[in-house]
Structure formats: C-alpha cells, structure tokens
Amino acid sequence: FSTGRQNPSGTEPGAEVPKRNIIGSGIFISPKGVLEHSGSVGVALVVWVLGGGIAALGSLCYAELGVTIPKSGGDYSYVTEIFGGLTGFLLLWSAVLIMYPTTLAVIALTFSSYVLQPVFPNCVPPYMATRMLSATCLLLLTWVNCSSVRMATRIQDVFTVGKLMALGLIIVVGLVQIFNGNYEALTPQVAFSLERTPSVGQIALAFLQASFAFSGWNFLNYVTEEVVEPRRNLPRAIYISIPLVTFVYTLTNIAYFSSMSPEELLSSNAVAVTFGEKLLGMFSVIMPISVALSTFGGINGYLFTSSRLCFSGAREGHLPSLLAMIHYKKCTPIPALLVCCTATIIILCIGETHNLINYVSFINYLSYGVTIAGLLHYRWKKPNLYRPIKVNLLVPVCYLMFWAVLLGFSLYSEPVVCGVGLVIMLTGVPVYFLGVHWKEKPKCIYNFIERATHVGQRLCFVVFPQLDPIELASPPEWTDRSSGRGSVSVNS
Numbered sequence: 001f002s003t004g005r006q007n008p009s010g011t012e013p014g015a016e017v018p019k020r021n022i023i024g025s026g027i028f029i030s031p032k033g034v035l036e037h038s039g040s041v042g043v044a045l046v047v048w049v050l051g052g053g054i055a056a057l058g059s060l061c062y063a064e065l066g067v068t069i070p071k072s073g074g075d076y077s078y079v080t081e082i083f084g085g086l087t088g089f090l091l092l093w094s095a096v097l098i099m100y101p102t103t104l105a106v107i108a109l110t111f112s113s114y115v116l117q118p119v120f121p122n123c124v125p126p127y128m129a130t131r132m133l134s135a136t137c138l139l140l141l142t143w144v145n146c147s148s149v150r151m152a153t154r155i156q157d158v159f160t161v162g163k164l165m166a167l168g169l170i171i172v173v174g175l176v177q178i179f180n181g182n183y184e185a186l187t188p189q190v191a192f193s194l195e196r197t198p199s200v201g202q203i204a205l206a207f208l209q210a211s212f213a214f215s216g217w218n219f220l221n222y223v224t225e226e227v228v229e230p231r232r233n234l235p236r237a238i239y240i241s242i243p244l245v246t247f248v249y250t251l252t253n254i255a256y257f258s259s260m261s262p263e264e265l266l267s268s269n270a271v272a273v274t275f276g277e278k279l280l281g282m283f284s285v286i287m288p289i290s291v292a293l294s295t296f297g298g299i300n301g302y303l304f305t306s307s308r309l310c311f312s313g314a315r316e317g318h319l320p321s322l323l324a325m326i327h328y329k330k331c332t333p334i335p336a337l338l339v340c341c342t343a344t345i346i347i348l349c350i351g352e353t354h355n356l357i358n359y360v361s362f363i364n365y366l367s368y369g370v371t372i373a374g375l376l377h378y379r380w381k382k383p384n385l386y387r388p389i390k391v392n393l394l395v396p397v398c399y400l401m402f403w404a405v406l407l408g409f410s411l412y413s414e415p416v417v418c419g420v421g422l423v424i425m426l427t428g429v430p431v432y433f434l435g436v437h438w439k440e441k442p443k444c445i446y447n448f449i450e451r452a453t454h455v456g457q458r459l460c461f462v463v464f465p466q467l468d469p470i471e472l473a474s475p476p477e478w479t480d481r482s483s484g485r486g487s488v489s490v491n492s
Contacts, residue, residue: 026213027167027249028272028291029110031256033209033357036266039198041257042191044206048253051210052246055217057399059238060391061372066221067230067388068378073312074221075371080316082374082381086432091367092313093428098421099367100306101343102360103215104299108134108348109356111295114288117270121277124269135345141300142341145307146327146334152300159297166272166290167252173279174255185257201413204406208361213249215364217242219305231388303340310336318436322453325462334460358417362410363425369403372396 031044038044062074071077076095080088112133116125145152177183184190198206217238256265259279268274276287311333314324323336347356375396378385411418457463 026215027252028114028270028294029106029357030209030213031253031271032266032268034206034253035262037198037202037206037209039196039202040192040194041185041262042188043194043198043203045191045250045253045257047203047206047210048250049246051207051214052242052249054207054399054402055211055214055246056238056242057395057402058368058372059217059242060235061375061396061399062218062221063234063238064387064389064391065371065375065378066234068385070230073309074218075367076309076312078221078371079367079374082378083370085318085436086429087370088316089318089432089436090425090428091370092309092318093431094363094367094421094425095306095309096313096319096339097343097424098363099360100302100309100340101347102356103212104138104302104306104340104344105134105347106212106356106360107295107298107302108138108344111137111292111299114270114273114291114295117273118285118288131348134348137296137299138303138341138344138348141296141303142337144300145303145337146330146332148330149332152304155300156297156304159293159300161293163290163294163297166287166294167248169280169286169290170255170272170275171248171251173275174251174258177255177258177279182258185261186254191257199413201409204409205358205413207406208358208365208410211361211365212357214245215361218368235389303337306340307333307336310339318432320449320453321464322456322460322462324464325457325460326465327461328463329461331465334462335456338460355417358410358414359421362407362414362418363421365403365407366421366425369400369407372399372403376400 034047035041035044038047065078069078069081071081076088076092079091109130112130113125115133116129119125141152141155144155178186256271256275260268260271260275264274265271270288270291272287272291273284276284280286310319310323313319314321314336323333323339325335326333373396376393407418
C-alpha cells in the first residue's frame with residue numbers, strides 16, 4: 001500500500017514512502033531453523049501455517065490500535081500512550097539496540113552468504129568474507145538512504161522483483177516435481193515420522209524461527225498518520241496480505257521438501273542455492289542472484305523503518321534530539337541512519353545467524369505481547385472511547401495465551417539467548433531515569449549535550465524539520481543562539 005501522503009519525518013517533495021513488505025529474506029533463512037527445531041517435515045509445515053494464523057491475530061489487534069491511537073511509530077507510540085514513558089522507552093530501547101540492528105545483521109549475512117556460496121560451493125564461506133561483504137552492503141545502502149529518499153524508494157521497488165522471481169521460480173519448479181510424482185517426503189506417514197520427538201520448548205523455538213519470516217506484518221502501523229482511509233485500508237491489508245503470505249511460504253517449503261531430504265536441507269548453508277543446483281542445472285545461478293536482490297531490498301526497507309523509529313523516539317524526547325534532525329537540503333534523517341548502521345555493524349561482528357534470529361524473534365514477540373496487552377488495558381481504561389475498528393475480545397485473548405506459552409517455553413529451552421535479550425531490555429531502566437525522567441540535571445551535563453548536538457549538526461548538516469521551509473532553502477549559518485543572525489538553534 002502506497003501511503004499517498006508526504007512523510008512527516010522529512011521526505012523530499014513528491015517522494016513516496018517506501019512500501020513495506022512482509023515477504024522478504026526470512027523465507028530464505030528460516031526453513032532450516034524451523035525444521036531443525038520441529039523434528040519433522042510435517043510438523044515444520046504445521047508451524048508455518050499456524051505462524052501465519054498467529055500473525056493474522058496480531059495484525060487485527062494492531063488494526064484496532066492503529067485507528068484508535070492514530071500516531072505513526074507503531075508499538076512504541078501505542079505503548080507510550082497506554083502504559084506511559086518508561087514502558088514505551090524500554091520497547092524503544094530494545095528495538096534500537098536489538099530488534100532492528102539484529103534483523104539488519106541477519107539479512108545482511110544472508111545476502112553475503114548467497115552471494116558467496118557459488119564462489120565457495122563445497123564449504124562455508126569464510127567468516128571475514130561474509131562480514132566484510134555484509135558491512136559493505138550496509139554502508140552502501142546507508143549512503144543511499146542518506147542521499148535521497150526517492151532513490152531509496154526506487155531501489156525498494158526494483159529489488160522487490162528479485163524476491164518475487166526467486167519465490168515464483170521455487171514454487172513452480174517444486175510443483176513440477178510434485179506433478180512428476182516426487183512427493184514421497186510429503187506423504188503423511190513419511191512427513192510426520194519423527195527421528196526424535198521434539199519437546200514443547202523446541203516447538204516454541206521453531207515458531208520463533210518462523211516468526212522471523214512473518215515479521216513486518218505491523219510495519220503499516222509505523223506510518224498510520226500517512227495511510228489514506230486507515231479504517232478501510234488497514235483491515236484490507238490484513239485480509240489480503242497475511243493469507244497470501246502464509247500460502248506462499250507454505251508452498252515454498254513444500255517445494256523445498258519435494259526435492260530435498262531433511263538432511264540435505266539441514267546441511268545446506270543457503271537453502272535456495274542448494275535447491276537451484278539440484279533442479280535448475282545451468283540456470284541455477286538465477287537463484288543466488290534473485291535471493292541476493294531480495295535481501296538487498298530487505299536491508300534497504302529495514303534501514304528506512306529503523307531510522308523512522310529513532311526519529312519518532314527522539315521527537316518524543318526519549319532519544320537524543322540530534323536523531324530528530326534531517327539534512328537541511330536532502331530532508332533525510334542522517335543521524336538516525338548512522339546510528340542504525342553503526343549498531344548493526346557491531347552486531348555483525350559478534351553474532352551467528354540462527355542465534356541472532358532467536359534473539360530478535362524473542363524480543364519481537366515480547367513487544368507484540370505487551371502492545372496487545374495494552375489493547376485490553378485501553379479498553380478497560382477508556383471503554384467509551386470511539387474505536388472505528390473493534391475486534392472481538394477473543395482475538396487478543398487467544399494471541400496472549402499463545403504468546404505466554406511461546407515465550408515461557410522459549411525461555412526454558414534457550415535461557416541464555418532469551419535471558420540476554422531480557423537483560424539488555426532491562427538495562428534501559430537506569431538509562432530512562434537518568435536520561436529522561438531526571439529533569440534537574442547539573443548545568444554542565446546540559447552544556448555537554450548542547451555542544452555535542454551542535455557538533456553533530458555541523459558534521460551532518462542537519463536541522464529540526466519543523467523549521468520554516470524558506471529558512472531551509474539556504475545553508476544554515478552555524479552560529480550561537482545569542483547572535484540572532486539567521487542561526488539554527490538547538491533545543492536542549
């Protein structure tokens with residue numbers, strides 16, 4: 001859905017906000033993790049279908065929140081409105097430190113793995129090679145997003161073709177295999193044969209892996225203020241997109257299993273490449289190129305969204321004011337983009353793909369659950385508030401029941417991975433009280449913040465977007481507030 005309105009965080013005149021897509025790199029990453037934790041082909045396919053159903057329940061709840069609290073910023077804006085500043089800050093803190101940088105790191109690593117796999121066909125691509133290529137891709141797209149929103153939008157549109165081409169090719173080839181009688185692995189007696197019986201905790205981890213592929217269903221809520229007729233278009237987006245995505249993901253996995261044994265899939269470093277090499281012969285090079293195009297576009301989309309969240313948090317006073325500034329001429333949030341890029345490069349150096357997916361999926365589900373619990377609290381707190389969309393009470397209740405079971409068993413099965421995510425989130429508590437809640441700081445701290453902000457402005461050539469457009473038409477004079485000569489002031 002094109003939003004049809006100008007981006008309040010500062011797009012160029014006439015530029016469209018990049019389209020958000022659920023279908024991304026996750027479907028090329030998660031099948032291996034889902035199968036590994038579920039223990040059989042049949043259970044893995046059930047996890048994919050149920051994962052789509054859970055995403056649909058969450059989407060319906062977010063549709064109600066989106067029109068009841070019509071603010072851009074998604075989860076962060078809703079939680080801040082309902083539960084107050086501390087809870088909203090913790091969600092923002094975990095998103096800035098874990099969710100978005102980790103997701104970007106996973107997609108960038110997938111990009112480098114698919115690009116390098118044909119170069120290293122018989123072994124895992126070297127560690128340093130994948131990290132260097134991932135960082136190069138990330139820096140390139142950060143530069144693009146800093147230079148022009150219009151250019152970033154065009155990249156998103158063009159590279160969407162890559163993911164559709166890859167998935168379409170996989171599904172068509174898989175269906176041809178099935179029509180030719182190669183579906184033994186999909187028969188019930190084989191598909192549900194268990195070499196090992198998975199525990200409830202392992203099934204929970206399989207759902208976390210699948211949820212990474214479905215992540216993005218809430219992205220339209222990040223631009224609610226810009227959506228034309230959200231009361232009609234938000235539910236329409238859900239009813240069309242979630243079933244379609246679930247259908248595509250399930251067919252893609254069926255295609256994988258029609259030509260690859262579970263052992264082959266688990267041993268593959270790039271599932272789609274292995275699939276192409278087995279069935280496409282001399283045309284197998286199409287597959288890594290298509291997936292690389294898909295992941296390249298995915299990095300671009302997540303950079304845009306993560307910088308928007310940083311911008312929204314800074315605008316609310318929960319992050320440094322520098323992150324709420326945009327380039328005086330290009331109207332791009334350069335400081336927010338640089339922060340996202342730096343955090344992602346740090347995570348690239350310390351994480352492994354499937355562990356990173358567990359990190360980000362756990363924190364994602366945690367934030368989803370808190371937000372949907374906020375929906376119930378808001379109904380109790382303001383029962384007479386007009387709600388253009390009001391879902392049946394069973395929808396949020398069912399989601400929260402599944403949410404509690406999933407997170408509980410995930411924490412039990414992977415206490416270190418999930419526990420570290422919780423600890424990082426809770427480190428935001430002292431940061432909130434020291435940085436946001438404590439208003440009477442010593443004057444020297446305010447002076448340091450103002451000087452640092454001025455330095456950031458000079459380096460990035462950024463200003464607050466609410467300044468007069470005529471003033472933005474010419475380069476600012478970086479002078480003190482006391483001079484009064486056309487200066488661009490910084491609010492402490």
